[in-house]
Each structure stands twice: as C-alpha cells, then as structure tokens.
Amino acid sequence: QQQVKQSPQSLIVQKGGISIINCAYENTAFDYFPWYQQFPGKGPALLIAIRPDVSEKKEGRFTISFNKSAKQFSLHIMDSQPGDSATYFCAAKTAEYGNKLVFGAGTILRVKS
Amino acid sequence: KAGVTQTPRYLIKTRGQQVTLSCSPISGHRSVSWYQQTPGQGLQFLFEYFSETQRNKGNFPGRFSGRQFSNSRSEMNVSTLELGDSALYLCASSPLGAGELFFGEGSRLTVL
Numbered sequence: 001q002q003q004v005k006q007s008p009q010s011l012i013v014q015k016g017g018i019s020i021i022n023c024a025y026e027n028t029a030f031d032y033f034p035w036y037q038q039f040p041g042k043g044p045a046l047l048i049a050i051r052p053d054v055s056e057k058k059e060g061r062f063t064i065s066f067n068k069s070a071k072q073f074s075l076h077i078m079d080s081q082p083g084d085s086a087t088y089f090c091a092a093k094t095a096e097y098g099n100k101l102v103f104g105a106g107t108i109l110r111v112k113s
Numbered sequence: 114k115a116g117v118t119q120t121p122r123y124l125i126k127t128r129g130q131q132v133t134l135s136c137s138p139i140s141g142h143r144s145v146s147w148y149q150q151t152p153g154q155g156l157q158f159l160f161e162y163f164s165e166t167q168r169n170k171g172n173f174p175g176r177f178s179g180r181q182f183s184n185s186r187s188e189m190n191v192s193t194l195e196l197g198d199s200a201l202y203l204c205a206s207s208p209l210g211a212g213e214l215f216f217g218e219g220s221r222l223t224v225l
Contacts, residue, residue: 034214042218043216043219044216046215049213098161099146099168099169099212100146100158100161101146101148102158103156103157
C-alpha cells in the first residue's frame with residue numbers, strides 16, 4: 001500500500017518532443033505528490049509538485065496531471081531538450097508521516113538531439 | 114541562500130567499521146530527513162528529525178541511527194558496516210513539518 005509504481009523504466013524522446021512519465025499509487029491517504037529530477041552525481045532536485053485537490057499544475061515546460069479516481073499522476077515535459085536528460089522520480093507522502101516520501105523506481109530519460 | 118550541505122561527499126570503509134555522516138540544512142529549515150539510494154532498492158526513507166526529535170523511522174535495522182542538534186544540523190551513524198550498506202546517503206531539509214523537501218548532493222559510501 002505504501003508503494004508508488006512508476007513507468008516506463010527508461011524513455012528516449014527526440015528533441016522537441018513530449019516526454020511522459022506515469023505513476024500509480026494505492027494509498028488514498030497520500031496528499032502530496034512531487035516530482036524530482038536527478039543528474040548523475042547530484043542529489044534529487046524538486047521539479048514540481050501537486051496536491052490532490054488540483055487536477056493539473058504547470059510550471060514552464062513541466063506539467064503534472066493528476067487523476068484522483070484512478071490514483072494516477074503523470075509528468076509531461078513539453079519541448080524536451082537534451083539538457084532534460086536525467087532520471088526522474090515521482091513520490092508521494094501523507095501529512096501523517098511528516099516528510100517521509102515514498103519514491104517510485106525512477107525513469108531514465110534520454111532526449112536525442 | 115546556501116543549499117543542503119552534506120559531508121563527507123565520498124568515503125570508503127571496510128566491513129565492521131562505523132561511519133558518521135553530517136548534514137547542514139538550509140538556513141531556517143527545522144526538518145531533516147535521511148534517505149538511502151541504491152541501484153537495487155532505489156530511494157528509501159531512513160528517518161526524519163524535527164526540532165531535535167525523531168519523528169519518523171523507516172524499515173532499517175538498528176545499526177542505522179541519527180540525531181539532530183539544536184541548530185538543526187543532523188548526523189546519521191551506521192555501525193558494523195556491511196557490504197550492502199554501500200549507497201548514496203541523501204539528506205533533505207524542509208522549512209515546515211510537512212512541506213517541500215530539498216536534497217543535498219549526498220554522501221557516497223563504499224564498504225569494502
């Protein structure tokens with residue numbers, strides 16, 4: 001119940017294309033869903049986050065779509081660039097457990113120029 | 114504003130030894146969490162400290178421990194190191210009890 005399932009494991013997208021990464025969860029108590037970007041040798045960096053009272057949130061080229069009834073959320077990267085090549089993690093947490101994030105397994109994104 | 118600072122960045126230990134890792138959170142942040150990242154298990158929560166009290170603990174053996182000081186700086190300790198403890202240990206700080214988390218660059222531990 002504490003799992004967050006992320007797909008695909010890896011993704012190759014052409015420059016200018018749309019990258020889509022999906023996550024699914026079971027625990028309906030989750031109330032905060034962030035996405036992190038991690039480059040090799042670096043720590044995860046917060047990209048964008050959403051709470052379940054909103055179905056979509058957009059920040060620049062990054063959009064989270066949230067489907068509460070399906071218990072799914074996804075990250076869309078518009079106009080993907082080679083500099084977006086990184087590993088992306090979805091995560092979730094509940095207020096009950098403070099800052100305990102449950103992470104997905106990660107998606108390795110490669111944007112081909 | 115300086116980010117989360119972790120020291121040391123890299124270290125090599127042998128089985129049976131112990132290690133202490135340090136984390137300085139972003140100024141003003143009172144919550145510090147620790148995560149272990151490995152290729153096989155991914156990112157796993159170790160524990161969280163808030164105002165010097167352990168608030169949550171993950172499913173790790175008692176060899177993993179931590180503490181937080183009055184200035185919010187935190188340390189984690191792993192005793193009797195095993196080969197499987199080789200990992201990137203990440204510290205994250207948050208300004209509130211349950212808010213956004215900002216990660217440091219991690220301490221990469223290799224156990225030989």
